[in-house]
Amino acid sequence: RAMELPPSHFPAARAAAVAVGYLRYLRGGPGRGLELRELRRARRQDIDDVGHKYYLELELEDVLDKDRTVNCTAEVLYHLGSKNSAPDVQVTVQGELRSTEEADKEFYNWIRSLEKELVAENIPDSHGNVPPELEPIHLLAWVASGYVIWQNSTENTKFHLAQVKHVKQVKRSDEDLQFDFVVLLHEMVSQEVLPWQVTLLWHPQRGAQVSQS
């Protein structure tokens, strides 16, 4: 009962973007940025009174380790009348993602060692430049925006992170790092570029958590 979809057509591509956003939130970090290399296969199932469910086979790459790819499968369920609820997403990564333990620790220690809280703007800048020391922040913005994209997507939207407009570190009394982001999200269908405030908590072992604004 699931219909085969051409991967090059937009319905499958939109569902894939949701899956990638979700996966970035779950598995991304300052040392790992997951990108879609190729959408290999897509199917869609219309479930009465529930919604539309997409079955996807994705090939992903880590932008910091582009020589290899990892396969994964995903299911994206858009609920009927999905105005208020985020799509349900499940992702299964086949095989191992490259370990980022060392990079994570290094980043964590660096931020904790800063006397003044980190503040940065326009990542990348107008010309696409990202200072190397800010690349981990850029990737954490992917994590934060991955969450926002997952939570706000419908079958009629396709979001990408256009730019980190502003990021401010907030020192905390506990072990987490906190970054308050203002990200610009580009929504492909309406072509709007929308600012979004999102606060991200991150810890090397515990991973990321968004406390939404």
Added chain:
Amino acid sequence: TASPLLRLLLKTLIYCRHQVLRIKTKNEEEVKQLQLLESLEHLELDFWINPSAPALPVDVRIPAVSVQSVKAFLESQGIAYSILIEDLQVVLDKEKQDMAESALRHRSSTFDFGAYHTLDDINAELDNLASEYSFVEKIQIGQSYEKRPLYVLKFSTGGSNRPAIWLDAGIHSREWVTQASALWIANKIASDYGTDESITSLLDKMDLFLLPVANPDGYVYTHTMNRMWRKTRSKIPGSVCVGVDPNRNWDAGFGGPGASDSPCSDSYHGPHANSEVEVKSVVDFIKNHGNFKAFLTLHSYSQLLMYPYGYKCTRPNDYAELESLGRAAASSIRSLYGTTFQVGTICKTIYQASGGSIDWSYDNGIKYSFAFELRDTGRYGFLLPANQIVPAARETWLGLKKIMEHVRDKSS
């Protein structure tokens, strides 16, 4: 003492009507005569080659006031001379002009195609290309809302209104890799004509019109105010919001699905079709020309190669040929760096969108109508790093070339 202004005037015209003579002395006696002349300081003679021995010529610059008297002296002594330079100022002025032109040409070979440039710098490079290549001409097809010229490079090796190819970039101003790629492509075509077989045979049969900055007002705005600006900068009556999406403003399913009727929207179609002067100028130019065979437009990002339709989801009559040609072009693109472009109609590939340029061109008889979405697929999006400009331009050019070759073959 002369005033500063006078001194400046004198500096620029100091050699007016000065002559340079070459004197051929026959013997020692004549050499001595010239040495006598040399000693007469009031004549202010400037010997470029001093009198020394009979066998050697003597070159001397003579101020205007002294020319007649020196010549009279030489003639009275029977000393032979010829005029090397009739008017030194003329020579110097020409040399200055040559140097300026050479500096322009030199600048062209130092234009950094791997960087993003301001509108002024882009327009300067268009001038360079036009002056450097006889078959490249810069023409103005109109002006933008804020009165900036819309410059098109015409590539034509002859003929009269030959079948033509249209290529534009930057209709959406934030898509910076497109204007940058258009410049690289212009330079590539101009410099490879005569050596590259494909380009040469193409331009020997057809003309190419390239509009590198289709939305100059928007482009300036992305530099000065808002990097993410997409639309034109036209004022909309009754709204505080500015600008119309120029790729929803064409007369093709205008106002239909996939365009907004809200002035504040980034896909606002405008009050009516062709309301935007940037769009109307192109429409008028193409209609008046009457012999366009292809309409190609560059956008970013997403890595897509699309053909009509956008305003409706039905296939165009030439679906089979356009799909096949699109696939061939995508294959050419991929051959360089492995970059994959998806091929298909606009409606199936990204979304239903009315009022788009290639739908208009196709419905107006220009069969080979394609829209490219260049790199990347979202990692940097509109903010593509400058070091990817040339790779993007190179691979895109291969796709364009494939299409143009097909158009050339079908147009003869």
